[in-house]
Structures are given as C-alpha cells and as structure tokens.
Amino acid sequence: MKRAIVMGGSYGGLFAARVLSDHFDDVVVMEPDVVGADGLGRRAPQRHQLHALLSMGHTQLERWFPGITDELVRSGARLGAGTDVQFYLDGRLKAPVAGARMLGATRPFLESHLRRRVLAIPNVRISQTRATGLVFRAGGVVGVKASTPDTEDGCEGGETVDAAFVVDAMGRNSPLEDWLVRHGWSKAPVDGMRIDLGYATAAFRRGDELGSTVIAHSSPGPASDYLPTSTEPGALAAVEGDRWSVVLAGYADHRPGPDREEFLRRMRRCVAPIRRVADLCEMIGEVRTYRFLESRRRVHSRLTRFPSGLAVVGDALASVNPVYGQGLTLASLEANALNAYLRSAPSLRDPAWDYFRLAEAVVNSAWQLSTAADLAQPHVSGPYPRGYRAQKWVADRLTEASVRDAAVNARYMGVVNMELRPKALTDVRFLARAARVLLSS
Ligand SMILES: Cc1cc2nc3c(=O)[nH]c(=O)nc-3n(C[C@H](O)[C@H](O)[C@H](O)COP(=O)(O)OP(=O)(O)OC[C@H]3O[C@@H](n4cnc5c(N)ncnc54)[C@H](O)[C@@H]3O)c2cc1C
Structure with a gap:
C-alpha cells in the first residue's frame, strides 16, 4: 500500500499515524499548529486543562509505544498505584483498586512524548499544513488539498497530496462534514446531549504535602443527588515539573470562573487533599477555563453511502463529557479499531464500514456511561433512553x-x-x- 494521510496531529491523529505506519509505506500527518516547547499549540485549547488517562488508555499507550511510561516517569511524570490514587464519592474515600495504575502528567507533556515517538517512526512525517478539502474520484477519497497555515482559512487552494487512505483527526470542530456535503455526500447523523459544563485548571508548586498521592478525584454521587452540595467536584494530579495540576468542574450556573481567589475558595470546599494544596501550595500562573456545551457523536453506520478510503477518529468521531476522562482512551481504542480493519486486508475501494462498526462499539460504551451519568443532572433534559x-x-x-x-x-x-x-x-x-x-x- 502507498500513502495514508492523517488530517490533524494531536492525540487522536498521532495514535492513528502510529497504527497506519504498520500498513502504509508513507504516512503524512497534516497539522497546521506549530506546537512550541510548552506543547500547547493554538487549536486544541482543552490542552490547558487537567487530563487524566484511564487505565485502558494507559494500557493502549504502552502497547503502541512500548517503554513510554518509563520515559515519561524519567522525565518527571508520576506513576501512582494503590493508595496513591484516590477516588472520593460524596466526600467518602473509595477502596483502592488492586493493580490499577494512573499517570500524573499534563496533556502537553504526554502529547509531546507521543509526538517524539511518532516522529521517530521512519515512514511517518508531520507536515505543517492545513487540510482544506478532499479530492474525490469514483466514489472515494484519493487525496487531500492542503495549504500552508498562513494562507487564508478555509480556502480550497494549495497543493494536492494523493493518498490511498485518509483519516480525519481534526477534532470536535472538524470541517470534514462540510467538505462531504459540498461534494454531494450526506452528513453522518449526530447524537447529542447538552450538558453545559465548565472547567477550570490551575497549577501549584508541589512539595511533599500529600506524601505519595498522585491522583485525587472527587465527585458528587447519589447521596448528594449528584449536586455539589457537600463537596465541590474536582481533581488533582501530581505532574511533571514538581507541580500539582488542579481542576474544578461545574455545570450551568455553577461553572468555575478564572478568578484566582474564587478558585482557591472553591478548592477549600473540596475533599481534604485539594483543600490542603489550596492552603499550603503557591499557585503558579493563571486559572484557565473551558466551556463544554454538548457531548456529541457521529454515527456513520446509520448512513447508506460514504466515500471509500476515509475514516474518522478521536473527537471528530465522538466527543463526550470530559469529567469521565474518556477522550484520550477512546482515541487510542479507535486506533485499535483502525488496526483491526486494516489487518483484515479490506478493499480500500469500499467504504470503511467495518472500521466504523468497530469504532462505534467502543464509542457506544463510553457514550452509554457518560450520558447515563449526565442525565442525573437536573439541568440536563435528555434524550432519555x-x-x-x-x-x-x-x-x-x-x-x-x-x-x-x-x-x-x-x-x-x-x-x-x-x-x-x-x-x-x-x-x-x-x-x-x-x-x-x-x-x-
Ligand atoms: C475541558 C476538557 C478536559 C478534558 N479532559 C480529559 C481527560 O481528563 N482525559 C481524557 O482522556 N480526555 C479528556 N478530554 C478529551 C480530550 O481532550 C479529547 O478527547 C482529545 O483532545 C481528542 O483528541 P483529537 O486528536 O481527536 O482532537 P484535538 O486534540 O482537538 O486535536 C485536533 C487537531 O486537529 C488539528 N486541525 C484542526 N483543523 C485542521 C485542519 N484543517 N487540517 C489539519 N489539522 C487540523 C488541530 O490543530 C489539532 O491539533 C478533555 C476535553 C476537554 C474539552
């Protein structure tokens, strides 16, 4: 097989590129953002927020990038097990789960290590270009139009790069659907649930105030009717650079704002570890906020027509309430689905229905879990199953x-x-x- 193109070089795109490198001679990742030393970039502003990697996501990370956990830990990330990882529900500490491990690292740090590993794969290269459209022939995608990032947004100009297979990893606001409609294809049906979630993350200097704690996570449960009445929902992670990353979350009128004093006051209404960090540690930098209005998934298997040679991964496929920490793990499991599909030696002249079926099974589990929990919030109005x-x-x-x-x-x-x-x-x-x-x- 010849060339595959991944449009978008963030977490989902990098995972997809790793998988595609086993199946194509040449893999090009098109990413317009120059991600600087801080690893932040401009187009995925959620990178500022605390990101937890679920156990399954960690397993997949190590599966596709063997040794990366050691590499991350050597560079300053923390790895927690047993009582280092604390989950509170309605203010009560749950029993530790034997064998479970969780990484403490910021998203930019994790992603920069991933990018370095992907760039070290001989048949993968990252091109600093913006995908501006697709090239279609005989019912399928045969290439991507691309422009350098400083040319006008949305222009369909620039060069054309041929490809046998194209993956959309352009995130939640991917323009793919508009491109498809412009060429006579239908948009994939969308399931959505409006949740109106607010996030705020701040960093603190880390000493030994919490012993070996790596993660502390607190959420309201049935005893408080899932409302922040007894304790504030929030989480902290011991991350690289001897810092704590602390996130607070709230729905509708209870969304946290960017005010530092208010952030600290709110931390003092959280569970003990978060209160302790508010009392003992110095906040570094500003409080970064993010508003997430709606969980959303695209269900391609409900379509009857779709171009061949095209797949969708990551948030472009499904973007669910981040409080359950599923996004990165979903992206890696979708990459697994892509691998299973490509290993089955499919004809790339047919739509990738088998990929979408596999990926949607994974998305469905995450969707069921997150939407069922979100429906317990009084301001969420359905749809109810x-x-x-x-x-x-x-x-x-x-x-x-x-x-x-x-x-x-x-x-x-x-x-x-x-x-x-x-x-x-x-x-x-x-x-x-x-x-x-x-x-x-
Ligand atoms: C507030 C918040 C907190 C979160 N917390 C967690 C968490 O704790 N754990 C977890 O697992 N997940 C979490 N998530 C979800 C996680 O951030 C996403 O699932 C993840 O970023 C998806 O990666 P992606 O590569 O699909 O998309 P993105 O990370 O959004 O990246 C899309 C990429 O596409 C590029 N792009 C855009 N347009 C073009 C174009 N025209 N051409 C080429 N490239 C383009 C962008 O520059 C960007 O790099 C959180 C999300 C939010 C909003």
Whole structure:
C-alpha cells in the first residue's frame, strides 16, 4: 500500500499515524499548529486543562509505544498505584483498586512524548499544513488539498497530496462534514446531549504535602443527588515539573470562573487533599477555563453511502463529557479499531464500514456511561433512553455499594476505566454481591 494521510496531529491523529505506519509505506500527518516547547499549540485549547488517562488508555499507550511510561516517569511524570490514587464519592474515600495504575502528567507533556515517538517512526512525517478539502474520484477519497497555515482559512487552494487512505483527526470542530456535503455526500447523523459544563485548571508548586498521592478525584454521587452540595467536584494530579495540576468542574450556573481567589475558595470546599494544596501550595500562573456545551457523536453506520478510503477518529468521531476522562482512551481504542480493519486486508475501494462498526462499539460504551451519568443532572433534559428510571435506580445502588465494598468497586472502576464494558455491571452474581453489601451495612 502507498500513502495514508492523517488530517490533524494531536492525540487522536498521532495514535492513528502510529497504527497506519504498520500498513502504509508513507504516512503524512497534516497539522497546521506549530506546537512550541510548552506543547500547547493554538487549536486544541482543552490542552490547558487537567487530563487524566484511564487505565485502558494507559494500557493502549504502552502497547503502541512500548517503554513510554518509563520515559515519561524519567522525565518527571508520576506513576501512582494503590493508595496513591484516590477516588472520593460524596466526600467518602473509595477502596483502592488492586493493580490499577494512573499517570500524573499534563496533556502537553504526554502529547509531546507521543509526538517524539511518532516522529521517530521512519515512514511517518508531520507536515505543517492545513487540510482544506478532499479530492474525490469514483466514489472515494484519493487525496487531500492542503495549504500552508498562513494562507487564508478555509480556502480550497494549495497543493494536492494523493493518498490511498485518509483519516480525519481534526477534532470536535472538524470541517470534514462540510467538505462531504459540498461534494454531494450526506452528513453522518449526530447524537447529542447538552450538558453545559465548565472547567477550570490551575497549577501549584508541589512539595511533599500529600506524601505519595498522585491522583485525587472527587465527585458528587447519589447521596448528594449528584449536586455539589457537600463537596465541590474536582481533581488533582501530581505532574511533571514538581507541580500539582488542579481542576474544578461545574455545570450551568455553577461553572468555575478564572478568578484566582474564587478558585482557591472553591478548592477549600473540596475533599481534604485539594483543600490542603489550596492552603499550603503557591499557585503558579493563571486559572484557565473551558466551556463544554454538548457531548456529541457521529454515527456513520446509520448512513447508506460514504466515500471509500476515509475514516474518522478521536473527537471528530465522538466527543463526550470530559469529567469521565474518556477522550484520550477512546482515541487510542479507535486506533485499535483502525488496526483491526486494516489487518483484515479490506478493499480500500469500499467504504470503511467495518472500521466504523468497530469504532462505534467502543464509542457506544463510553457514550452509554457518560450520558447515563449526565442525565442525573437536573439541568440536563435528555434524550432519555427507554427504561431510564429503572437503570438509574440500579446505577445509584451500585455506585453506593462501590463505596462500601472493594470487590464491587474493582468491577465498577473497571468499567469507569474502560477495561470492561458497561454490560459487566449487569452480571447477576455481581448484582447479588452489591445487594448483599447494601443489605448488610
Ligand atoms: C475541558 C476538557 C478536559 C478534558 N479532559 C480529559 C481527560 O481528563 N482525559 C481524557 O482522556 N480526555 C479528556 N478530554 C478529551 C480530550 O481532550 C479529547 O478527547 C482529545 O483532545 C481528542 O483528541 P483529537 O486528536 O481527536 O482532537 P484535538 O486534540 O482537538 O486535536 C485536533 C487537531 O486537529 C488539528 N486541525 C484542526 N483543523 C485542521 C485542519 N484543517 N487540517 C489539519 N489539522 C487540523 C488541530 O490543530 C489539532 O491539533 C478533555 C476535553 C476537554 C474539552
């Protein structure tokens, strides 16, 4: 096979490029952003926010980039296990999950290591260009139009680069759908849920105020009706550069703002580790905010026509409520789906339906979990799935049992960490154990 092009060189695009390098002679990643030494870039402003990598995402990272965990830790990231990783629900600390590990690192740091590893692959190169359109022939995509970043936005000019396969990794606001419509194709049907979430992240100097803690995460649960009445939702991570990264989140009128004093006041209403950082550590720099209005996924399998030679990954495919930390893990699992599809030696003259089916199965698990949890928020107005009330009743009880029992928590967190499908929570023996836990305490 010849050339593959990935449009977008952020986390999703880099993972896709790694996979494509096993299947194509030449892989070009088109990315207009010059990501500087700070690793931030301009077009993915969510990079400023604290990013947690779920266990499954970490497993995939190490699978595709062996040794990267050691490399990250040697450069200053922290790796937590056992009691270093603390999850609080309604202010109560949950039992640690045996064997679970979590990285403490900022998103730019993680991504810069990923980029370095991808750039070291001999048949991958990153081109500082903006994709401006697609070239179609005989029902398929055969190339990408590209311009240098300083030419006008959205122009369909520039050079044309031929490709046997093209991947859209241009993020949540990908222009792909507009390009498709312009050439007579339909947009993929979209599922959406308006959640109106606000995020704010700040950095603090890190000493030994929290011992070996790497992650502390706190969220409201059934006891507080999922509202921030007893404790504020938030999280901290010990990250490279001897810093704490602290994030606060809130919905609708409770969105956190950029004011430093208000951020500190709010941290003091969080669980103990976050309060302690507010009291003992110096805040560095400004508070960065981000507003996330809607979870959204595109469902290509509901289309009847789609051009061949084209796939979509990362946020361009699905972008879900970030409080559940699923985005990076989803991008890596979609890259796995791409690998499985390409290994099946498909005809690239046919649409990549098999890829979309595999990727959508992964997205579906994340979507089920995040939207079911979001529907517990009073300001979220649906759409409600059939049987929602009964599902919520069971989910509330399971969540409560996960605080009281380590075995229930292990499976519960397995689903949260995307190591298990949500279906794992419907196993009869598991449900019976959760019921016994609730009845006996
Ligand atoms: C506030 C917030 C917090 C989050 N926290 C977490 C978390 O804790 N854990 C987690 O796993 N996920 C988290 N996420 C989700 C995560 O950020 C995304 O899932 C992830 O960034 C998706 O990567 P991507 O490569 O698909 O898209 P993006 O990271 O958005 O990158 C898109 C890339 O496409 C490029 N691009 C755009 N247009 C063009 C073009 N025309 N041509 C070529 N390139 C183009 C951009 O420059 C950019 O580099 C969070 C998201 C938000 C909003």
